[in-house]
Amino acid sequence: MRKILIFILIFIIYFFYSSYMLKKDVEESILAIDKVKVCGKYLGIKSVPGPTRGGSTDYISFKNDDGSVSNFLHIPRYQDKLFDLNQIYANDRICYYYSLKYTIENNNYFVSQIDILKN
Template sequence: MIYFIYSSYTLKKDVERSILATDKIKVCGKYLGIKTSPGATRAGPKDYITFQNDDGSISQFHSIPRYQNELFDLKQIYADDRICYYYSLKYTVNGNDYFISRIDILRNR
């Protein structure tokens, strides 16, 4: 129980730092959707917001709906939509995952 409370508090602080960061990177590309990857046995599978960047590389960010739903609505973004997303290289959540703090949809289809 104590671990759960501590980890929730830490996650909230990590998310806040990521949102307020002034060093955000902007990357543009194509939204590929939510992909599920098997997680550790105890934790179960993890959902990742997945993009194909303009340079052809694939980026995945851990989906944390309880925070991201307040920042943007993934239900308004469709597979293959052109987007730009923002995240900080300085701050991570859960120790090693970057957090998307903003998504701009580019409606040039």
């Protein structure tokens, strides 16, 4: 019984620590002054299968003006407060911003702003 309680306590500590670190990393990325601006087309949200028992991971996908494709981790609880992806449609011309200095969850960059360009 004691081992189970220790395991549960460790899990709870890990959960709160990882939540705190994610929030800190996102806030640093949002407040960064050295953001990169890239323009192109919005491709939508793409799901990539996760590990065998884990769920899929969603990425916001863009086709840049130089022809390359960029994918950024989609974290709705933070990004929904910054921009509304429901207002952006596939192939809309956009510019997006992210910081090269700050990354989140396994070295993924975080899109902190999207501007829709008028054609």
